[in-house]
Amino acid sequence: MGCETRGRRLSALGGVIFQSLPGGRGQGGTSSVGICERIGRPRRRWPWRMRTRDWPPFSRPCNERGRGSWKRHWTRCVEGTGTGSEREKDRKLTHTADPTNGCDEQKSGKKALVMERSISSSLSLVANTAMLKDHGVDGLYHLEPDLRETGALCDYYFVRPGIKNMKLVAEHVKKSAKISPAKEFYVFCIPRVTLLCQKVLEEEGVYGSVLMNELELEFLLPQSDVFSLELQKAGKEIFVDGNLTSSFYLARALMNFQVQFGLIPYVLGKGKEASEVARIMSHMRKELGVAGPSTGSPQVQSMVLIDRQVDWITAMLTPLTYEGLIDDCFGIKNRTAEIPDGERGSTTQKVALNDTDKLYTELKNMNWVTVGKRLSEKTSAIKVSHEGYRGASLESQSVSELKKFVKKIQNLPEVQKHVLLADQLARATKKKSFVGRLQAEQQALEGRNLDATCEYLSDLMFSNEPLLVVLKLMCLLSVMYGGLPKKTYDGLRQDLLRTYGYQHLATLRNLQDAGLLSRQEHGKNYFSLTKKVLRLSVDEELDEDQPSDISFVYSGWYAPLSVRLVERAFSGGWRVIEDVLRLLPGAQFEIEQLVDEKGLPVERLLTSIPPGDTDTKPLVLVVFVGGVTYAEIAALRWLNTQKGMTHAFAIATTHLMSSGNVIGPMIETRKLA
Numbered sequence: 001m002g003c004e005t006r007g008r009r010l011s012a013l014g015g016v017i018f019q020s021l022p023g024g025r026g027q028g029g030t031s032s033v034g035i036c037e038r039i040g041r042p043r044r045r046w047p048w049r050m051r052t053r054d055w056p057p058f059s060r061p062c063n064e065r066g067r068g069s070w071k072r073h074w075t076r077c078v079e080g081t082g083t084g085s086e087r088e089k090d091r092k093l094t095h096t097a098d099p100t101n102g103c104d105e106q107k108s109g110k111k112a113l114v115m116e117r118s119i120s121s122s123l124s125l126v127a128n129t130a131m132l133k134d135h136g137v138d139g140l141y142h143l144e145p146d147l148r149e150t151g152a153l154c155d156y157y158f159v160r161p162g163i164k165n166m167k168l169v170a171e172h173v174k175k176s177a178k179i180s181p182a183k184e185f186y187v188f189c190i191p192r193v194t195l196l197c198q199k200v201l202e203e204e205g206v207y208g209s210v211l212m213n214e215l216e217l218e219f220l221l222p223q224s225d226v227f228s229l230e231l232q233k234a235g236k237e238i239f240v241d242g243n244l245t246s247s248f249y250l251a252r253a254l255m256n257f258q259v260q261f262g263l264i265p266y267v268l269g270k271g272k273e274a275s276e277v278a279r280i281m282s283h284m285r286k287e288l289g290v291a292g293p294s295t296g297s298p299q300v301q302s303m304v305l306i307d308r309q310v311d312w313i314t315a316m317l318t319p320l321t322y323e324g325l326i327d328d329c330f331g332i333k334n335r336t337a338e339i340p341d342g343e344r345g346s347t348t349q350k351v352a353l354n355d356t357d358k359l360y361t362e363l364k365n366m367n368w369v370t371v372g373k374r375l376s377e378k379t380s381a382i383k384v385s386h387e388g389y390r391g392a393s394l395e396s397q398s399v400s401e402l403k404k405f406v407k408k409i410q411n412l413p414e415v416q417k418h419v420l421l422a423d424q425l426a427r428a429t430k431k432k433s434f435v436g437r438l439q440a441e442q443q444a445l446e447g448r449n450l451d452a453t454c455e456y457l458s459d460l461m462f463s464n465e466p467l468l469v470v471l472k473l474m475c476l477l478s479v480m481y482g483g484l485p486k487k488t489y490d491g492l493r494q495d496l497l498r499t500y501g502y503q504h505l506a507t508l509r510n511l512q513d514a515g516l517l518s519r520q521e522h523g524k525n526y527f528s529l530t531k532k533v534l535r536l537s538v539d540e541e542l543d544e545d546q547p548s549d550i551s552f553v554y555s556g557w558y559a560p561l562s563v564r565l566v567e568r569a570f571s572g573g574w575r576v577i578e579d580v581l582r583l584l585p586g587a588q589f590e591i592e593q594l595v596d597e598k599g600l601p602v603e604r605l606l607t608s609i610p611p612g613d614t615d616t617k618p619l620v621l622v623v624f625v626g627g628v629t630y631a632e633i634a635a636l637r638w639l640n641t642q643k644g645m646t647h648a649f650a651i652a653t654t655h656l657m658s659s660g661n662v663i664g665p666m667i668e669t670r671k672l673a
Contacts, residue, residue: 005542013619015653016488023335027156027640032069032515033191033362035218035627036415050564051387053090057173063662065532070382070641073597074343084420085295095214102447103521106548107549110136110137110138110151110152110153110154110649111135111136111137111138111149111152111153111154111155111156112137112139112140112141112150112151112152112154112155112156112159113132113137113140113141114141114142114143114150114155114156114157114160114172115141115142115143115159116142116158116159116165117142117143118160118230119158119159119160119190120140120142120334121205121215121230121333121334121335121491122190122220123217124229124334125142125160125220125221125222126217126220129223129352131618132170133575137318138150138151138152139151139266143157143165143168143169143172144168145168145171147172149175149176149180149281150176151182152183153182153183153184154183154184154185154186155172155173155176155183155184155185155186156186156188157169157185157186157187157188158188158190158215159187159188159189159190160189160190161189161190161192161193161194161196161197162197163196163200163418165199166196166197166201166204166219167200167204168205169187169201169206169210170200170201170204170205171204172226173185173209174204174205174206174211175207177206177209185206185210185211186208186210186211186213186214187201187210187213188212188214188215189212189213189214189331190214190216190217191214191215191216191217191218191249192214192216193213193214197212198212200656201515216247217218218252218253218256218542219652220253222656223355223633224355225637225650225651226274226628226633226650226651226652226653226656227253227257227650227651227653228246228651228652228653228655228656229246229249229250229253229654229655230653230655230656231246231249231655232655232661232665233246233665234246234626234627234654235308235514235626235654235655235657235661235662235665235668236514236653236665238625238660239273239308239513239514239515239626240294240513240514241311241665242664243609244276244655247273247276247277247280247625248280248627249654250623250652250654251277251278251280251281251286251393252280254277254281254303254623254652255281255293257621258293259288259292259293259650261299262293262294262296262297262298262299262300262473263293263294263295263298263593264298264300264302264303264593265290265295265298265301265302265592265593265594266301266302266303266591266592266593266606266609267281267302267303267305267587267590267591267592267593267606268302268303268304268574268589268590268591268609269303269304269306269307269309269588269623270305270306270307270565270584270586270587270589271305271306271307271308271309271310271584271585271586271587271625272307272309272500272585272586272587273307273308273309273625273626274305274310274586274589274623274624275305275307275584275586275587275589275624275663277305277625278305278589278591278622282601282603283627285593285601286601288603289599289600290467290598290599292595292601295594295595299619300619300620300621300650301609301610301612301619301620301647302609302647303402303617303620303621303622303623304565304569304620304621304623305360305558305623306562306564306565306566306623306624306625307585307586307621307625307626308624308625308627309514309515309566309585309586309626310561310562310584310585310586311560311561311562311565312475312479312515312516312630313476313480313558313561314470314558314560314561314629314631315475315480315526315627315629315657315662316475316476316479316662317441317445317476317552317554317558317631318434318438318441319369319438319553319629319630319631319634320367320368320369320553320554320555320631321365321366321368321553321630321631321634322363322365322366322367322368322425322484323353323364323630323633323634324364324366324553324629324630324634324658325368325425325429326353326421326425327630327658327659328660329424329425329428329429329434330424330428331658331660332353332656335352335353335354336351336352336353337350337353337370337421338348338350338351339350339351339421339424339429340424350400351417351420357414357417358414359378359414359418360418361414362374363375363418364634365633365634365637365638366544367426367544367547367552367553367555368429369555370419370544370545370546371422371543372422372426374417375418375422377420378415379415379488382412382415386513391478391666393599396417400455401610405481406605413458422586429488432474433465433469435460436456437469440453440456440457440473441476442557444473444476444477444480445480445537445557445558446537446557447480447525448530449637450477450481450485451488453473453477454477454484454488455491457474457477458491458495458548460473461495461500462495462499463495463501463638464664466498467500467504467507467667468660468663468664470496470500470669471507471511471517471663471667472663474496474517475511475516475517475663476493478516478518479515479516479518479526479527480525480527481520481525482520482522482525482526483518483519483520483521483525484517484518484520485519485520486519486520486521489518489519489520493508495588496508501671501672503668503670503671503672503673504667504668506668507666507667507668510666510667510668511663511666514666515585516663520595526583529580529583530561530580530583530584533562533577533579533580534551534559534561534565534568534577534580535559535564536551536558536561536564537551537557537558537559538551538556538558538559541556541628542555542556547638550563550564550567550635550638550639551633552638553631553634553635553638559635560629560631560632560635562624562632563632563635563636563639565581565637566620566622566639566649567639569609570609570620570645570647571646571647573608573609574588574590588666590605590606590609591603591604591605592605592606611646612646612647613646614643614645614646617645617646617647617648618646618648619647619648619650620647620649620650621649621650621651621652622649622650622651622652623652623653624637624653624654625649625653625654626654627654627655627656627657627661627662628651628653628655628656628657630656630658633651637649637652637665
């Protein structure tokens, strides 16, 4: 049975951005695109959350007075409402010039939107270009050092809080103020204003010329069943810098989620940062007291928190699903991929990849081997229909037959697009460099011939292959073997520094801090035991067309450890595999969230999770702290389709990731003088 289309509705912004998407029950299980629809409408809102109809924040004239529905601070500062003492109090928090003059939509008050590059993709999930133009936005710009004067009456800056961004904002404000003294400037920090930001603007001498506010943009839906904070640098901040800001944002978003959709009674997790997120959530819940999440009829039964450090291996491997390979070969940014155009690849073209493309929705979670067969079937069906229509007279065709034919013809552009994409993927995967990398990864997973793999690594360096490719394989070997043998590590380190530059001493240090690269201290390799107990490698031959295990995302030679842990949590429980869990990094916890007779929050040790039902399938929110890969998403979606699975899974994360944006931010880009 196919999925029933029920429209699209954006029902919250600022707290949890929630979207009811097409959904339904497929044959043999719950369709992944119906996961979000099952959660339903929010039960309640934080009183200070911005509502959807008030997006974007400049949807009214800046000098309009009256009752507003934004959060109180926003309303008083931007719209000028509230008593004089209230406005004065707020200006002490975010000092600003009076924003209520000029910038009226009824005048020729054009507005310019200046965004940090990493934020533009996030905002595009909320407001498209047409919507922005309807509200007077005359131009969209990226925040860059050479940004020119916008020519608008009001400039709105949307940035992540940080010293570099604040200095760029200050520089642009100074330039623009000289050209247009009457211009107004609004700085929105996502998701919050920090004292450091205010201090930088004050030192730059523009603090009194701008209005600062925060846009609490939390969970977005880059895909129909994936809630993401879109914090692309969260991995480096958490695991290298020791900055827990991203963990705090994630805990706050999960807490807001529970306030809106009900308390999640069962919480379990593994890993140091997962424990930290759970601790922050517990503290927030105690602060709310009786005003916390309601406990009646929870819409989400369980929450599983997985720390990325528990399973670095999955993040380092090359995914073999259609979507995963597109991201690995070409990169997926803002739901588009930029692929070579033509055989020589001298030019590129952008290809949209989103849930409105039904064929992409069907193909993206499949193993790459089966995609070509499915596209061939689609093109053959269209060809047969076309020949049948041409060979028959118009009178002999019924209305329903004509309708079916027209529908197939309408799907032709989608088929053509994915045939082109598959052709470029085929070229990329046949390259010697790709095949060699895949063989080296497979050899490493089998735990054989480390010396040969290290020799291959040295050849990659001497061939001047991209540093990212080299580091990815080095980190994979290190994580799997519990560190590289001292002699091997020192040799590879020396070759890498001589080839790519000694500034990468800082890169190696970053990887070491993240737990991705190290010398072997004790000679113990826990991966072989973990692989055996959790069946991370499937011995029997796997049918990619009709897979019987989550390892299909790596063609049978590896099952994502993180997803296997989730699977085991709801089919036998973690207590059965406690010996293996102790070998994995970080603490393990299982708690039950309750309220006492006074309605105050309490917690107790979780003894067992109530068994699910193959018909109703209680919903589980799987939270990845530090990012989730496309392979893990595909594996969880596959579990949703299995008849024997008693639970359904949705996904929440700090960001969607590939090996590129795991290691990329850790690479030192500054060259030694």
